[in-house]
Every structure is written in structure tokens, then in C-alpha cells.
Amino acid sequence: MSAPIVVGTDGSGAAERAVEWAAADAAQRHRPLHIVHAAQIWPYQVRRFVPPDESERVSRAGRSVLRKAEEHVRTHWPELRVTTALLVNAAPDALRDESKNAFELVVGQRGHGGFASLLLGSVSLRVAGHSSVPVVVVRGETRTSRGEVAMGYAMEGEEGDVLEYAFDAAAVRGARLRVVHAWQISASLAESGYPLDEDRMSDERRARIIAAYAPLYERYPLVEVVNEVLVGHPVSALSAASRAADLLVVGASGHRWGVPGLGSVGHGVVHHAECPVAVVGRSR
Template sequence: MTTGTPAPTGHVVCGVDGSDFAQHAVDWAADEAVLRGTDLELVHAWEPKAFARHDWYAGLLHDAGVEVLQRHAAHARHRRPGLRVTTDIVRADAADVLEAASARAGLLVVGRRGLGGFTGMLLGSVSRKLAGLTHCPLLVVPADAHGATGGTGADEGTPRSAKPVIVGVSDATCAPAVEWAFQEAALRNLPLRVWHTWAFPPTPAPDSISPPSARAAFAEAQRDGEAMLARVVAPFRAAYPDVEATEEVVNRPAVGALIDFSDGAALTVVATHRRPHDYGRTIGRVTYAALHHAHSAVLLIPVP
């Protein structure tokens, strides 16, 4: 599969804390920057908290952060020779720093889990906060992921596997995530699996529904789901004619489907619907499940 559609614009920003988990995020971020033909910015945040009054401790944290950035930057340049890598270290809350960075980025990358204590940047908690805050798409990389593409150097554009990119669609508001999924499949030269789930809420008296009525209702729900999915996907099929995309409508809860489908995915794309809350914006249960339980890297696309 090939496409002449331009890659997404905007450079890639990756939050790092020195952990092995962050190293996997750097691998992915370097690959993503090369796929997009853009630069990579590595960001480290540190915050003394309880030891703020001790200048020596603040200096220790800063120096450790500089060393972390240098090590990750060297690794990224070795992995992708020719990639332009810049670094930034900030004394502030990690989530606040990365939220601000997302406003200047085309893609923000973090590890699903990270390192707490000494470096003061626990990416595991940060990724959950960022899911409701970022201005650009957020890529969350699990601990066992080693990059969006295989190897280094000559095979920069070669997919790591033939596993598909997958994206779930609840309704038409998920269209931005579907567009990104097509874009990601095109960039990686991978197939795309677009799915929709429907499931009637449990009833306390299932015997009150006669089988003929149930069969008719199930058939109608299936047809409605197929029609909705086809409408959402159609414009992107036209825009990305060389992406091999399949559509699937299944009768099961969305959270379980996402977790199961992600087990065979190269990348899971999720539309993140943010809901207002007294303490800021919160994410839905599907996004929460994707962050905690998806077997692949997860790309969260903010939607209204």
C-alpha cells in the first residue's frame, strides 16, 4: 500500500524520565519523527517538592535531568541517524510542562509507566493526566514496545510487522480519530481495521423479551451500526484509496473489544471524548481502559 497524501505536520515531543519505559517511548518518538519527516524534541521535567529549600538537592535533580536528556538524545540519534534532536529541561510539574509542549507539537509521546522518586517525573500518572489535557494527539507507549518501525538506519520506513492499525468508532464524533487512523496506516504501510460495537444494557428480566422481538432488535442494531460506520469511513476511504481498510460491527461491550482487538494491533487509535469536571476535564471509560490495558501502543485523538 502506498499513498501520496502528505504526512502529519508538526514536530514530535517526547517526555522522558530516565526509566526503561521512557526509553521505549524515545524509540517510538524517534521512529515517528522519521515517518513524518520532522524533528524530535525531548523534554524532562523535575520538581523538588519536599526538598525545595535545599539548593544542593535542586542542583542534583537538574544535573541528573541533563544527564537523562543527553543519554536519550544520543540513543535517538543512534537509532535514527540524521534525525534532528533537541532537548529541554524544565523545573515544574511534568504534566503542566508536557501539556504546554503539546501546544507546539504535532504529536506528544510518553511511556505508559515511568520512574518516580529521584527524577520526580512519574510518567504513569502523567499519561493519565495528559489524556484529558493535550492540545495535540497523545501517543502512549507500553513497556514492551520497541518502536513504530523495525531496526535503525536503512530500514527507517519499514513496518515492524504486518499487524493492522485499529480504531474504534462509537458515532460520527469519532471521525477525527478515523482520519488519524487512516493517516497512521498510510505512514506505516499497514492495513487498517475499523470497528464499532453495540450492546443492549443488561435487563433484570431477560425472559420478558420474546425471541422474535429480540432477533428483530438485534438485527436493527447491527444494520444501524453498519450504516453509521460506513458513513464515517467513506470520506477517508476516498482520501486514502491505497489503505487496505476493513469494517467490522460486533455485538459486545466496547471496553472488552478494544482490549482484545489491541492484542493483534500495531497501533490502537482512540477518540478521546473529554468531559468537563469540577477538577478539570476527564476521560471516558474506553480511553481509561486503553491507557491501562491495551496490548499495543495507544494513540489518543482529542475530539469535541
């Protein structure tokens, strides 16, 4: 069986949209769907301290959330293979554990219970920045097809996994791929008075980007690629590109105290994009 697409749900409206997006993606990719609910029982997280009635109440509510999500998926995607899991654990840990062997992990923009603070950092930074598989944060418009996948290219030379995910996502959807690279002139260079040829510098960067994805273009010859290189802030440029995209793909390129995580650009995009955002880590 091919690796599944894992989606987290807590029964909120945002989580329902995440389940719908994950189901549609699973159907497009001919992959099974695995729906996970992480039951939060604070302050009784240690099992031996959980009152019996509280444990049963949480389990009953969790099973109801999963049942409704599964029924919704089976109604709209009857041919899709669907499994569910109810876990008593912190949401980031539960999702990471269930998605270790997955194709991708999908979460909602915000919710209640275990997903309430997704955009406040406690879940997004712990999951999107540290997952072993791509993490899709479903936000913005998801039901209208715009025919485009956008990708942020950071020019750091280690973005093969990000490029491959973006090309594959565009191919699966029959969509155009827009590769966006925004660069900024350093303050010291701007203040030096040295004459700058922004057009030439952008052309040089564009040539490097085309060379980087050339092997993938040969593998996906039907994917139309548009290169967008501009001077500006990456978050602003990618947020603008998201308005015309079905999916925005970025890399998890940040490092804090030597640990890989969700960088400032990825963090900003997750907050401001107007379409689902796929955060793709780099193979180590």
C-alpha cells in the same frame, strides 16, 4: 518547520521505549523530535525554597537523562532533527506546555519520578484526557511490525479527528486499518422481552460507520479498511484488537463536571491494551 513530535522521558526503561517509538514515528512522518524531561523536586517545587545543591543535583541528573536519550536517537536515526528541554515543573504541566504546538505527545507506560503513576491516573487523566494534541501511551510490544492499526469507533457522531488520525497513521505505516465498534444491549431492553435482531442492528451500525469514514477513504485510497462490529464491551473488544495491532487509536470522549477528559473506555484501554495507544481529543 513542521510541528514536532514531543516525547517525555525520565530515563526509565518504559520511557526509553517511548523515546524509541516517538523517534521512529518522527522519522516515518518526516517531523522533528523534541525530548522533554520534567525534573520533580518535591517538596521544594517553589524555586525560592530549593536548596542550591539540590537544584544542581536535579539539573545534572536531568541533563544526563536527556543526553542519553538524544545520543540513542541520533545513533539509530542520524538524519532526525532532535531538540531537548529540561524543565522544573510537574510532569503533566511540563508536557502540556511543551506540546501545545506539537503534532503529538508521547509518554511511557510507567516510570519513576514524574511518570511513576501514569497508569494510576495522576498523569494519564491529566495529560491524555486534556491535551490539545493526540497523546500516545507506549505500552506492549513496539518492535515487531504487525501491519495493522486498530481504532475504536464510539458512534457518537463527533469523531472526525479520531478517524483522520487513524487513517493517517495507517497510511504512514502502510498498514491495514481495523475499525472496531462494540455495542451493548441495555439491561432494560434485554429484560423487556422485545425480540432483538442483533445481526440487523450490527449491519445498521456498520453502514453508519462506513458512511462516516467515506470521505477519508477517498483521501487514503491505499489504506485497506476492515470493519469489525460486534456485541460486547468496548474495552474488551479493543483490548483484543490491540493484540494484533501496532497502534490502537481511541477518542478522548469522557466528560466529568462538564470538562472534557479521558472517558471510561479510553481509561480502560490505556490500562489493558497490548500495543501503544493514541488518545485523540476532539476539536472544540
